[in-house]
Amino acid sequence: MISLDEFISPYLLKQILIWIISIFSFITLILITILILQKTLVEYLERKKNKLKKKYLTLINNYLFGNEKEIIKPKTNLQKRALTEVATELMTNLKGNEKEKMILYIEKSGLIKYYVKRAGSHWWPKRYFAIEQLGYFESDSLKNFYIKIIKKEKQIETKLKAIWALSLISDINSMYLIVDELSKIVEVSLKFVEDIFCNILRSLNKRNLIDGFLYFFKKLKFDNLISNGFKSAIILACGEERIFESEEIIFDYFNYFDEDDQIKKACIIAISKIGGKISSDIIKFGLVDKNPEIRTESARCAQYVTKDIIPYLKDSLYDFNIDVRINSARSLAKLGLEGIEILKNESNSKNPYVSTLSKLTLKEEGIIIA
Numbered sequence: 302m303i304s305l306d307e308f309i310s311p312y313l314l315k316q317i318l319i320w321i322i323s324i325f326s327f328i329t330l331i332l333i334t335i336l337i338l339q340k341t342l343v344e345y346l347e348r349k350k351n352k353l354k355k356k357y358l359t360l361i362n363n364y365l366f367g368n369e370k371e372i373i374k375p376k377t378n379l380q381k382r383a384l385t386e387v388a389t390e391l392m393t394n395l396k397g398n399e400k401e402k403m404i405l406y407i408e409k410s411g412l413i414k415y416y417v418k419r420a421g422s423h424w425w426p427k428r429y430f431a432i433e434q435l436g437y438f439e440s441d442s443l444k445n446f447y448i449k450i451i452k453k454e455k456q457i458e459t460k461l462k463a464i465w466a467l468s469l470i471s472d473i474n475s476m477y478l479i480v481d482e483l484s485k486i487v488e489v490s491l492k493f494v495e496d497i498f499c500n501i502l503r504s505l506n507k508r509n510l511i512d513g514f515l516y517f518f519k520k521l522k523f524d525n526l527i528s529n530g531f532k533s534a535i536i537l538a539c540g541e542e543r544i545f546e547s548e549e550i551i552f553d554y555f556n557y558f559d560e561d562d563q564i565k566k567a568c569i570i571a572i573s574k575i576g577g578k579i580s581s582d583i584i585k586f587g588l589v590d591k592n593p594e595i596r597t598e599s600a601r602c603a604q605y606v607t608k609d610i611i612p613y614l615k616d617s618l619y620d621f622n623i624d625v626r627i628n629s630a631r632s633l634a635k636l637g638l639e640g641i642e643i644l645k646n647e648s649n650s651k652n653p654y655v656s657t658l659s660k661l662t663l664k665e666e667g668i669i670i671a
Contacts, residue, residue, distance in 0.1 A: 436466030498538035540571025573602035600628035
């Protein structure tokens with residue numbers, strides 16, 4: 302049997318091992334030192350940034366609500382980061398004239414120029430985060446900049462971020478561009494489309510351009526190039542933003558797409574949030590739909606409409622689908638004394654499922670039936 306001693310002496314092997322261990326120990330010591338220095342530097346910069354943020358916040362508040370006229374123009378990257386964080390936080394909380402004044406402040410501070418330059422980077426994550434930050438500033442001066450990016454950008458993530466940023470300051474022409482671009486992107490989720498249109502509707506409302514949207518919304522119904530899923534996302538956005546003027550158009554969608562459950566469900570959800578004069582009509586139709594999912598959604602949303610829906614909910618307590626029955630009972634319980642009275646009466650129903658459900662629903666409301 303061959304031993305290790307025949308290839309290398311024990312003394313030399315020991316020296317080699319000591320040398321290797323010493324090197325690794327030295328490297329470990331260096332790495333620990335670097336980590337400590339990095340941690341110290343990061344903490345120092347964070348403390349310095351927080352001091353700058355407090356200073357900037359005081360100065361900006363004095364500018365917005367006091368007599369301060371000087372505008373901060375940061376020079377170092379740390380100063381720009383501090384001012385960016387303060388400006389972003391204020392943009393989230395401010396409204397009306399103060400918000401417009403803050404946008405003007407940001408434009409004059411040089412921050413927009415700084416992030417526009419970063420958005421021209423060859424590295425797409427850097428472009429992405431620069432566009433995201435610009436979006437938070439909601440400056441109308443960036444509209445053409447976003448449009449240019451949307452038309453030329455190859456990276457899908459960055460393109461979608463530019464669409465998001467544009468939606469926050471959208472006018473009618475921007476809305477059409479966004480629809481055209483989003484309809485071409487297969488990967489985009491309908492939830493994203495809904496969120497984008499919520500932004501668009503807020504922007505159009507602020508600019509008194511909602512009539513332009515309503516014209517587009519009417520015509521969209523007949524556009525076969527736009528998917529029904531896309532249309533349903535826009536319908537949901539109308540409900541989320543309480544666009545009362547869209548009520549009749551949504552009702553038309555409900556009737557026109559009578560075989561499309563996705564659109565019908567979106568109409569039911571949206572109209573229940575808008576709560577206009579014809580909201581209960583859609584719910585009534587939905588409660589007798591052939592699809593149990595539509596009936597269930599209608600029963601759930603019925604609690605948000607007028608009380609003339611109560612007799613229809615009473616009938617739905619006898620639906621063969623348990624989810625429809627449960628949601629009908631819960632909606633009745635939310636519709637005041639009239640709904641509660643129906644449940645009390647139905648707790649004596651000869652149908653054991655209806656009587657049990659009525660009692661349980663009343664129990665949830667703190668009403669015990671013997």
